Amino acid sequence: MCKHAICIMAHKNVEQINTLLSLLDHPLIDIFLHLDFKSSIMQSDIISPSHSHLYFVNRHDVRWGDISLVESELDLFKAVLDSKNDYDRIHLISAQDLPMKSTPYILEYFAKSENKNVEFLDCCEYPDAIKRLQYYWFCTKHMRYGVVYKIIRHSLLLLQKIIHVNRLRNTPLVFKYGSEWASLTYKAVQYLVSEYPKYMGVFKYTVCADELYKQMLLWDGKFRFSKKGNLRYAKFNGSSPELVPIEKLEELFLNPDILYARKFDKCQLKVINAVISHFKLMK
Numbered sequence: 148m149c150k151h152a153i154c155i156m157a158h159k160n161v162e163q164i165n166t167l168l169s170l171l172d173h174p175l176i177d178i179f180l181h182l183d184f185k186s187s188i189m190q191s192d193i194i195s196p197s198h199s200h201l202y203f204v205n206r207h208d209v210r211w212g213d214i215s216l217v218e219s220e221l222d223l224f225k226a227v228l229d230s231k232n233d234y235d236r237i238h239l240i241s242a243q244d245l246p247m248k249s250t251p252y253i254l255e256y257f258a259k260s261e262n263k264n265v266e267f268l269d270c271c272e273y274p275d276a277i278k279r280l281q282y283y284w285f286c287t288k289h290m291r292y293g294v295v296y297k298i299i300r301h302s303l304l305l306l307q308k309i310i311h312v313n314r315l316r317n318t319p320l321v322f323k324y325g326s327e328w329a330s331l332t333y334k335a336v337q338y339l340v341s342e343y344p345k346y347m348g349v350f351k352y353t354v355c356a357d358e359l360y361k362q363m364l365l366w367d368g369k370f371r372f373s374k375k376g377n378l379r380y381a382k383f384n385g386s387s388p389e390l391v392p393i394e395k396l397e398e399l400f401l402n403p404d405i406l407y408a409r410k411f412d413k414c415q416l417k418v419i420n421a422v423i424s425h426f427k428l429m430k
Contacts, residue, residue: 149235150175151254154223156216157242158183158209160413164242165194170426172196173250177234179226181219184208202226213287216357217350220327221343224336238330240379243410245422247380247399249429253406257330265373266335269325270362276324279359281315282307283352318349323362329377330406331361338368380408393418400425 153171157164157180164180171178177200182188184206195201204226207219220239227237236257246253256262282304286296315322331339342364343350350356365372380399381388388410391399396418399405411419 149258150177150232151257152177152179152227152230152232152234152237154179154181154220154227154237154239155242156181156183156209156219156223156239157188158186159188160242161188161192163411163413163419164188166419166423167242167245168194168196168199168201170246170423171250172199174198175254176250177202177230177232179204179223181209181223182206202230210288212354214351214353214356215288216327216355217343217360220357221340224340227336228340234333236330237333237336238407239328240407241328241409243412244328244379244407245409245411245419246426247402247405247408247422249426256406262373264332265371266329266331266365267373267375268329268331268361268365268377270323270366270372271325272322273324276358277315277322279354279356280318280322280349281313283312283314284354285352287352287354314349318346320346320349320363320367322359323366324358325362326377326379326381327357327361328379328407328409329361331365332370335365335368335370338370339364342368375404378404378406380405381410390415391418393421396421396425 153176155167155178168178178196179202180193181204185208190203193201204222207215207222209215209219223239224237227234284300285303286300339361343360346364350360353359380391383389390410390412391408399408
């Protein structure tokens with residue numbers, strides 16, 4: 148059976164990161180970890196897995212809605228390619244995800260013929276999000292903070308609407324949207340890394356480009372998208388995912404097409420321990 152790579156975006160809760168790594172630890176799994184530059188977590192705080200190879204990538208100052216998210220993801224993907232391992236599948240998850248299935252189950256899931264050469268990521272039209280590419284977005288490092296930056300950003304957006312700016316006219320890419328988290332083939336990751344520089348200008352002045360670039364580039368590259376989406380569970384309240392309640396776990400464990408769920412937090416010790424206990428019972 149072929150190896151998988153799991154790319155993790157992390158920024159807090161070192162104990163939770165170590166718990167996640169212990170649940171993922173397997174001889175056929177390699178782990179690639181990005182630690183946010185702002186985080187106080189050091190590489191030495193991370194417990195090395197017993198079986199998986201663990202790779203760290205250069206740290207970025209990651210900000211919600213900013214291009215730094217895309218740059219961090221691409222650095223993870225580049226590290227996967229640089230490792231020279233021909234992975235069957237590359238998964239992108241957050242450090243606040245937890246697996247809902249065992250590693251043997253996940254490996255077997257993607258070994259099935261109907262799941263080979265298919266990209267598992269969310270992809271839809273979502274007309275309300277077109278403005279992300281239609282206009283130039285500035286001060287994206289401060290999307291959630293700073294009244295002055297908000298005033299500047301909205302003033303510039305209003306001006307662009309008045310003069311009928313439309314960046315979509317200048318790109319051959321078809322607008323697509325979806326969650327940033329995905330399970331991709333090796334060829335898809337190669338394509339993203341090679342093609343992104345050609346369209347860097349399209350995504351650089353875009354808000355939440357992490358929810359656009361994979362969908363748009365892979366759609367343009369004629370990759371096959373699964374109708375099952377990204378095989379993940381998340382329930383949103385506005386722009387943020389809610390914490391997974393303990394009552395939801397059994398349903399997620401039983402759903403054959405939910406491999407990961409988010410989000411979990413260290414304040415949910417009972418919930419996290421329930422997930423750990425579930426996997427111990429399966430051994």
